[in-house]
Amino acid sequence: MRLLSAAALAFTVTLPMTTHADEALDELLEARHGFYQMLAMNMGTLAGMAKGETPYDEATASRAAANIEALTHYDLPSLFVEGTASGQIKDSAAKPEIWTNMDDFKTKFGGLVEAAAGASEAVKGGQDKVGPVVGKLGGACKACHDVYREKS
Amino acid sequence: MPKGAPSPDPVREVRLWDPxxxxxxxxxxxxxxxxxxxxxxxxxKMTLHFWCGYVVIGLLLFRLVWGFVGPAPARFSHFLxxxxxxxxxxxxxxxxxxxxWPGHNPLGALSVIAMLAVLAAQVSSGLISDPDDYINVGPLASYVSSSTRSKAVGWHEFGANIILILVLLHVAVILFYRFWKREDLVRPMLNGRKQVRDR
Structure with a gap:
């Protein structure tokens, strides 16, 4: 009986706590996905122009590139908190290797920061200016996805 | 040359593999x-990889057709x-x-089919892959769901490992024939001529 009440107590004490911690991680994951969603929307704008699927518009291109530049000034790796790897939390595509190679993961993100630097100016002046920028940014996406993104 | 007891049919050289x-x-x-x-x-930017893949698709289609209308040793019905x-x-x-053996032997035939099937699966997963990097996307990726496009990248990576294993096995078996069984399988694939015994 004592055991039972102890268990009940432990349950009632820990239950809200774990739920709280889970919620925090869920919010973190949501923020992360939001970050990539914004990155994707702006990348999509540039990629569409680079491929000629959408007509080139200097202001639109420059704004999309500026958004990407701005996004890369956010400290993305800080959103990769322990407990948010794939398998640990629903919908995460982050490979556990990120946490065992955090320095390299940060270097990979640094690659994106570098690729994005000056992009808002680089895409000005014509449709042919967009391709090389998308190539550089896409290369940075790929370098990280190849190693740290779950394919599912 | 086999020595001793019964050697039923003589060994002769034939044109086995067509050009x-x-x-x-x-x-x-x-x-x-x-x-x-x-x-x-x-x-x-994997443009060259893509083009190599398209060539492989063409080659696989040729082999499929050749397996029905080609000379006897090339036909599936002949070696399966x-x-x-x-x-x-x-x-x-x-x-x-x-x-x-005058052609693909019964065991080697399984290897042939395995390689062709895995390559067919590999080009298929490649065509619908989208690694989400905005520079590479399979030409048919937009025809499948976004989760399939993403999964296909994983299948494509897995397929690459299977292909590596099959190719290494293929080469290892050829070396086995060359040095253990003392039969050169490379030359027939170069000049088409092979020592065979009818059966």
């Missing part, structure tokens, strides 16, 4: 190797045999003598 089949084989070897290396070590034939061939596999 188209040989061309197919070496082109496939080249373009599969090229695609594999480009995929693994190539530039981030049942488990009994495979078991029978396996019994003589370790003998230190050439097989003198």
């Amino acid at each position: 188209f089949l040989r061309g197919f084989h070496w082109a496939l070897a080249f373009f599969v190797t090229a695609s594999w290396c480009l995929g693994q070590f190539g530039p981030a 045999r049942g488990p009994g034939a495979v078991a029978g061939y396996l019994r003589g596999l370790m003998l230190r003598e050439p097989s003198y």
Whole structure:
């Protein structure tokens, strides 16, 4: 009986706590996905122009590139908190290797920061200016996805 | 040359592999190797890898057609045999003598089919892959769901490992025939001529 009440107590004490911690991680994951969603929307704008699927518009291109530049000034790796790897939390595509190679993961993100630097100016002046920028940014996406993104 | 007791039929040299089949084989070897290396070590923008893949699709289609209308040794009906034939061939596999087999032997036929099937699966997953990097996307990716596009990248990576294993096995078996069974399987694939025994 004592055991039972102890268990009940432990349950009632820990239950809200774990739920709280889970919620925090869920919010973190949501923020992360939001970050990539914004990155994707702006990348999509540039990629569409680079491929000629959408007509080139200097202001639109420059704004999309500026958004990407701005996004890369956010400290993305800080959103990769322990407990948010794939398998640990629903919908995460982050490979556990990120946490065992955090320095390299940060270097990979640094690659994106570098690729994005000056992009808002680089895409000005014509449709042919967009391709090389998308190539550089896409290369940075790929370098990280190849190693740290779950394919599912 | 087999020595001793009964040697039923004499060994003779025949034109076994037709020029188209040989061309197919070496082109496939080249373009599969090229695609594999480009995929693994190539530039981030995978245009060349894509083109190699398209060539492989063409080659696979040729082989499929050739398997029905080509010369006898190239036909699926000629070399696809049942488990009994495979078991029978396996019994003589370790003998230190050439097989003198006139074509794909029953066991090798399974390897042929495995390689063609895996390559077909590999080009299919490649066509619908989207690694989400905005520079590479399979030309048919937009026809499947976004989760399939993403999963296809994983299948494509897995397929690359299977292909590596099958190719290494293929080369290892050729070396086994060359040095254990003392039968050269490379030359027939170059000049088409092979020592065979009718059966």
